[in-house]
Amino acid sequence: MSPIPVARSPLSETSRHVLVAGGQDLVFGLETSASRIAHLAAVDALTHLLMGLRPGTARCRLDLSADITADHAY
Structure with missing residues (x-):
């Protein structure tokens, strides 16, 4: 099987x-x-996975995201 072109993109390099x-x-x-x-x-x-590795940081970031997006909810 040949590699997927995206797997060999400049970013992946x-x-x-x-x-x-x-x-x-x-x-x-x-x-x-x-x-x-x-x-x-x-x-x-x-x-x-990241939330499991750093639950405290994840909770803080999720709360911040919820506060930011709450103003833009329909």
Whole structure:
């Protein structure tokens, strides 16, 4: 299997760790939705990992984020 082009981007060349989720960009279809879900799942997993490693800092940042976004909620 050949590497995914995104895994060899200029940003990935300078990064210590690279996490690639999803597949080729497609305009329509289930593949597009699956790719977006894969990205969301990866970000969610990383968020939970970081929250577990630093719960106090995570709580502070979540509270700050909630305060900022509360003014813009519908």
